[in-house]
Amino acid sequence: MKKIIAGAILVSSSAMAFANGPAGCGLGTAVVFPDANEWHEHVLAATTNGTSGNQTFGMTSGTLGCEAANGPLKAAQAFMDDNMDQLALESAKGHGETLAALAEVMGVEAQDTAAFNATMQSNFDSIFAAEGTSGTAYDVMTAAMAQDAELQKYLG
Structure with a gap:
């Protein structure tokens, strides 16, 4: 961990x-x-x-010029680039350390982690499509989060 x-x-x-x-x-x-x-x-x-x-x-x-626009979302996309295989495995199960780390990188609060995990699991097939890339997976994941009232606030 x-x-x-x-x-x-x-x-x-x-x-x-x-x-x-x-x-x-x-x-x-x-x-x-x-x-x-x-x-x-x-x-x-x-x-x-x-x-x-x-x-x-x-x-x-967030000072000295380090105020990045959409910082957590850009970090999440980079995290997904590096951890696609493990994220796919854990998303299929609906839990895991890498999935928890992605939620943390995105700034998902503890009370919304279950909703995040459930969204990742229920949208597994579309997020981790065989022909997709990490960029495509990220786009589909954020679109799925946008459909959830609890998770919309993390999209920026």
Whole structure:
């Protein structure tokens, strides 16, 4: 479980970090080199972001240019890209660590987890169609969530 949660955090962090271009977000991008256009400026901004330890703070607090539009949904899509096989297995059963991690990445609250799991299980065939990709699965999953009154609020 710890590996899955750590992976989810890494995926969501990287999705948010690249919201501001090649240097990511942080003090280097937001304050020191806000108008970086040249490759060397991006390198210096990324170095500042990484070495000063503020990028994590920015991602956690949503400051320093780390305010990603639809952050949890982008992170969920990246998470699905990396975990399709296990998600398919657990969605068919309606429970599992990877399915729980996806719900957490999407920001699904504890009281709505059962509804999320049930939606994934009842829409298994369409979400994980044989010819589909992770992008298609993500689109079908969010469409199914949009049909559920409890889960609509997580779509942004």
